[in-house]
Amino acid sequence: MTVRRLTRLGAGGAQGDFFELALDFPGAEGSAWGKWRPGQFVMVRPEGFGMDPLMGRPFSIARADEEHGVCVLFQVVGRGTAKLAALRPGDRVTMWGPLGNAFAARPGVPTLLLAGGIGIAPFLEYVKRHSASADLRLIFGHRPPLDCYPFAEMAALAACEAHRETCPDDLQAFIALLGEVIPQYCPDGLILACGPLPFLRTVGRVAGEAGGRAQLSLENRMACGVGACLGCVTEHKEHGPLSVCARGPVFWSDEISL
Amino acid sequence: MDMTVSFAGLTLDNPIITASGTFGYGVEYMRFGDLGRLGAMVVKGLSLEPRRGNLMPRIAETPAGMLNAIGLQNIGAREFVEKRLPALPWAKTPVIANLYACEAEEFGELAAYLAAQEGIAALEVNISCPNVSEGGILFGQDPRLAARVTEAVKRRAGSKPVIVKLTPNVTDIAAMARAAQDAGADALSLINTLSGMAVDARTRRPRLANVVGGLSGPAIKPVALRCVWQVCQAVKIPVIGIGGIASAEDVLEFILVGATAVQVGTANFIRPDAAFRLVDELPALCATLGVESWDAYRGSLKA
Ligand SMILES: Cc1cc2nc3c(=O)[nH]c(=O)nc-3n(C[C@H](O)[C@H](O)[C@H](O)COP(=O)(O)OP(=O)(O)OC[C@H]3O[C@@H](n4cnc5c(N)ncnc54)[C@H](O)[C@@H]3O)c2cc1C
Ligand SMILES: Cc1cc2nc3c(=O)[nH]c(=O)nc-3n(C[C@H](O)[C@H](O)[C@H](O)COP(=O)(O)O)c2cc1C
Ligand code: FES
Numbered sequence: 219m220t221v222r223r224l225t226r227l228g229a230g231g232a233q234g235d236f237f238e239l240a241l242d243f244p245g246a247e248g249s250a251w252g253k254w255r256p257g258q259f260v261m262v263r264p265e266g267f268g269m270d271p272l273m274g275r276p277f278s279i280a281r282a283d284e285e286h287g288v289c290v291l292f293q294v295v296g297r298g299t300a301k302l303a304a305l306r307p308g309d310r311v312t313m314w315g316p317l318g319n320a321f322a323a324r325p326g327v328p329t330l331l332l333a334g335g336i337g338i339a340p341f342l343e344y345v346k347r348h349s350a351s352a353d354l355r356l357i358f359g360h361r362p363p364l365d366c367y368p369f370a371e372m373a374a375l376a377a378c379e380a381h382r383e384t385c386p387d388d389l390q391a392f393i394a395l396l397g398e399v400i401p402q403y404c405p406d407g408l409i410l411a412c413g414p415l416p417f418l419r420t421v422g423r424v425a426g427e428a429g430g431r432a433q434l435s436l437e438n439r440m441a442c443g444v445g446a447c448l449g450c451v452t453e454h455k456e457h458g459p460l461s462v463c464a465r466g467p468v469f470w471s472d473e474i475s476l
Numbered sequence: 477m478d479m480t481v482s483f484a485g486l487t488l489d490n491p492i493i494t495a496s497g498t499f500g501y502g503v504e505y506m507r508f509g510d511l512g513r514l515g516a517m518v519v520k521g522l523s524l525e526p527r528r529g530n531l532m533p534r535i536a537e538t539p540a541g542m543l544n545a546i547g548l549q550n551i552g553a554r555e556f557v558e559k560r561l562p563a564l565p566w567a568k569t570p571v572i573a574n575l576y577a578c579e580a581e582e583f584g585e586l587a588a589y590l591a592a593q594e595g596i597a598a599l600e601v602n603i604s605c606p607n608v609s610e611g612g613i614l615f616g617q618d619p620r621l622a623a624r625v626t627e628a629v630k631r632r633a634g635s636k637p638v639i640v641k642l643t644p645n646v647t648d649i650a651a652m653a654r655a656a657q658d659a660g661a662d663a664l665s666l667i668n669t670l671s672g673m674a675v676d677a678r679t680r681r682p683r684l685a686n687v688v689g690g691l692s693g694p695a696i697k698p699v700a701l702r703c704v705w706q707v708c709q710a711v712k713i714p715v716i717g718i719g720g721i722a723s724a725e726d727v728l729e730f731i732l733v734g735a736t737a738v739q740v741g742t743a744n745f746i747r748p749d750a751a752f753r754l755v756d757e758l759p760a761l762c763a764t765l766g767v768e769s770w771d772a773y774r775g776s777l778k779a
Contacts, residue, residue, distance in 0.1 A: 250507075263746065263747065269539075269540040269693075269694045269695075269722075270539045270540050271537055272537055272540060272541065272542060272693055272694075272742070272745075272746060273537055273542065273745060273746070274745075274746070274747075312746075312747045314508070314747070314748050438532070439533060439535060441535050441542060441745040442498075442500075442504075442744065442745045442748065443748075444500070444504045444505070444508075444748055445500055445504045446498065446499055446500030446504045446505070446520075446744065446745075447497070447498065447500075447535065447544070447546070447745060448497075448520075448529060448534070448546045448549045449534045449535035449544060449546065450535075451529070451532060451534070451549070452532075458526075458528050459528055459529055459549060464504070
C-alpha cells in the first residue's frame, strides 16, 4: 500500500498539527471496502517505523473510495503520528482494515453527533451519507483553530455548530450545552459521540440521566487491531472485558463502565 | 527444498507456528491469510474457567518491543473447543492448545479435557503462573515444580504430545529444560516473555496498570537465541524457538542454533499477515543461502 497524498490541514499549536493522509484504495474486490461504514477504523504502520515504534496506529476512516483513496485525519500527538506526518507520496505503509463496528444510522430518527477534537473524523462521511440532513445536528468542541478540521465541508451539508475552548469557562459552558441538548434526543433520538475520554464520560452520564443512551466511540491503545492481543479491552457490564478493536470501537453508553 | 518438519509425533508442512496470545484463537486472522498454510497454530492460553485478565492499560510500547500484562484473559477451554476450534482447519494445520493453571492437579484436569479433543494436536504447557499454593514461586522458576506440572500433564494427555514452554526469567534455563525433559516432556518451547517495566517520567506513573509485564518482540531476540542455543545443548528433545522472530532470516537463525521449528509472536501485531509472509519467504531464503535440508542445517552453528 502506498501513500497517495498527505495534506496539512492546519497548525494546532501546542496541541499538535493536523493532517489528512490518503492511501491507495485497496479496491472493492474483497467487498469489505465497498461496504465500510463510518465509525470503522484502520491500522496504519509506515515502513519507515522500522522496529521502533513497533506497532501500527489506529485511525478512524474519514472517507474511502476509488477517487479519494483511504483517508484518515490525524493529529500529531507523539512519536508515531510525528513520523506519519513526515510521509511523502509514494512512501510505503502497511494498512489493515476496515476494522471494528460502526455507528448506527437511522434515517428519519433525529440524530445528534457530538465530536470532541479529532473525534470529528468519523463523522465526515456520516454527514455525507445521511440523506435527511434536516434531522441531523453536529456539535463540535475543539481547542485548536477551526480550520484544522474539515468543519466547513460538513457545515455545508448539515446543521453544524462549533464551540472553541480557550479557557476553563468555555469548557463549563460546553458541558452545560451538552446538558441542555442531549436530553432533547432522549430517549428516542440517536446520539453518537467521538472524542477524548472525559468528553465521552460526560456524554454517557448526561444521556443516562435523561433516560437515554448514546453510542460512544472509544480510543483505547491498540496493538493488533483485530481482537487477538486483548490489549485494548473495555469493561462491558454484561460480558466483562471486551476488545475495543473487534467488539467496538463503538459501544452503547449504558453497556460499558468508562 | 522440502520445508516439512517433524517432531514429537507431529508433522508440519513448514516450521512456522504462531505463538500463544499473539494470534487470538486463529479465527481473528482468517481474513489475512490461509490458516491452512501455516506449519501449526498455538492458540491463546486456555484455563479451565474463563478469566477476566488484568486492569487497563495492559500494553505499552518499548524500543523494538512491547510490554504486556494481559493477565491471561481467555474464554475458557470449553468455550474454545465448542465455539472456536470447529472453525479452524485443524485437519490441515495442527492446532496446539496452550494451557495454564495455578495448581498441578488443575493442569492435569485441563490437559485431560483438551487432549481428548480430536482437533487438538498437542498441548503446550505455560508454566509461568505464580503458584498460589507454594508461596508465589513460579512453576517455571523451580525445576521441581516444573517437573511436577509436566508429569501431571503428561499423565493425562494420552497420546498427545506435551510441549513445555519455558520462561527466560531464571538463572539457569538449561536446568529447567532438563527437569521438564526428565519429567516426560516431548518437546520444549522457549522463550516466554521477559519480565520488564516501563514508567512515565512526566506523570510519575507506571505505563501498565499491573506495573510489571512481559517484554516481547525484536528487542528480546538475542536473549531468546541464547536460551535456545543453551537448551539445545542440554537436552535431547526437540526445541521450538520463540522471541522476536519477524523475518525469514530470524527463522533460520533459530534453526541454526538448534531449534526444530519456531513460533511467531509480536510480529503478528506489526503486520497481521506476518506469519503467512514468513511461510512464503522461507523457501527463497533457503535457496539463496544454500540450505538444502533442515536436518543438515539445524544446529550447524560454527561456534
Ligand atoms: C479506534 C480509534 C480511532 C482513532 N481515530 C483517530 C483519528 O481519526 N485521528 C487521530 O488523530 N487519532 C485517532 N485515534 C488516536 C490515535 O490512534 C493516537 O493519537 C495515536 O495512536 C497516537 O500515536 P503516537 O505514536 O503519536 O502517540 P504515542 O507516542 O504513542 O503517545 C503520545 C501521546 O498520545 C496519547 N495516545 C496514544 N495512543 C492514544 C490513543 N489511542 N488515543 C488517544 N490518545 C492516545 C498517549 O497517551 C500520549 O500522551 C484513534 C484511536 C483509536 C483507538
Ligand atoms: C499480548 C501477548 C499475550 C501472550 N499470551 C500468552 C499466553 O497466553 N500463553 C503463553 O504461553 N504465552 C503468551 N505470550 C508469549 C508469546 O507466546 C511469546 O512467547 C512471546 O511473546 C515471545 O515471542 P515474540 O517476541 O515473538 O512475541 C503472549 C505474548 C504477548 C505479546
Ligand atoms: S488491539 Fe489487540 S485486541 Fe484490540
